[in-house]
Amino acid sequence: MANDPYQELGVSRSASADEIRKAFRKLAKAHHPDTNPGNKASEERFKRVSAAFDILGDPEKKKKFDAGEIDADGRETFRGHPGGPFGGGFQGGPRGGFSSAEFEGVDFSDILSEMLGRGRGGPRGFDSGPFQSRGSDVRARLEIDLEEAIQGARKRIAFSDGRTIDVTIPKGASDGQTLRLKGQGAPGRAGPGDALIELSIRPHPIFKRDGEALVMDLPVSVPDAVLGGKVEAPTPDGPVTLTVPKGSNTGSRLRLKGKGLVDARGERGDLFARLVVTLPDTPDAELEAFAEAWRKERPYTPRRRP
Incomplete structure (x- = not known):
């Protein structure tokens, strides 16, 4: 029998569905076979963690497990119930007999089949129904x-x-x-x-999601921002050439139609490139001299638009 799924995931019995999911993701990522090739211990732990989440990640199975109706392997425990189909159920009476605990894990379809003569020309009604269960997800x-x-x-x-x-x-x-x-x-x-x-x-190093749209920052040089120009921009489908308008500022956005995510109707959203005016990586004396002259002759103070 598998370990207690709560202990396997390291969560309390009062843990929320979100807490259970987060615990599973953390453990599954740490012990996934792709992350630990050849590590048998991690592989076994990954199997146990997945089996535990198979129980606790399914609301119906979790409810049954908490009620003691199934065990950690997802198998029905078949505890006796007063007034059940066999009268007083399987609980032992004052004369002795078997307690419900002794029947846990027993395949009652086989027991009932033998009692009713299946395989000896007797009834076969228990080949299906509640005693025949579908495999776990x-x-x-x-x-x-x-x-x-x-x-x-x-x-x-x-x-x-x-x-x-x-x-x-x-x-x-x-x-x-x-x-x-x-x-x-x-x-x-x-x-x-x-x-x-x-x-x-996985998070992407360039693109960020905004509904069905994608957004990205696109660095442009000072000359291209001032004079306009052609720049290469990445997209999920490969690089394309964009036209930067003359006099563009940081924050200006260019739209690339149909380069975003696919929506529920199967149509592609758009990709928006946010221009970021970028200075050279190394100091440029000529550019600095030009900027100094510009500051003296044509001073201006950029203000954020309301």
Whole structure:
């Protein structure tokens, strides 16, 4: 049986869903096989952490686990209940018998099948129904680049049970989006569960998100800002050439249509380049002399516009 999922994630039983998610992300990132290649201890810890989040990250499973209806492996405990389908349930009476604890982990579909003569020409009604359960869903987190979120990609992911599969990232994927892979979860008598892949978009060194739009700072030289000119600008689709208008200031924005993120309708947002007038990296004596003469002859004080 797996360890207590709360202890595995290092959270209290009163932890919120957000606290549970944050604890899982931190541990999964620290022990992911890609981060610790060849480290068996980290690989095992990653499996245990993923299994724990499979229970606590699913509100329904968490509720059942807290109520003692399933164990840390997601298996039903089958505790007896007074007035159940067998009268007084499975609780032992004054004459002895078995307590409910002795039945934990037992496959009651097999027991009931034997009682009713399945396999000996008897009834087969217990081949399905509440005693036949679907396999548990498994969860994993997959980090992708901004370009992969925009253009789509094919990624390989490792699950806690050691399996690896290829995942198709759809165009326009968003941060926090969950992909459901049918039949890729844990096996069960009624069929396997699903795999739930939560996408996390890595921060980009240049572009920042603003809804479906992207924004970036674009350095321009003093001559290009004063006189106007052509500059090369990066985009998620590759570099493009922009025209900087004459007399541009820091803070001026240029719009690149259709170079942003994909919205719910499948349409691309825009990319906005914020101009940043930038001096040379090394001092320039001629530029300094020009600026000194300008300051004396044409003084002005920039003021922030209201």
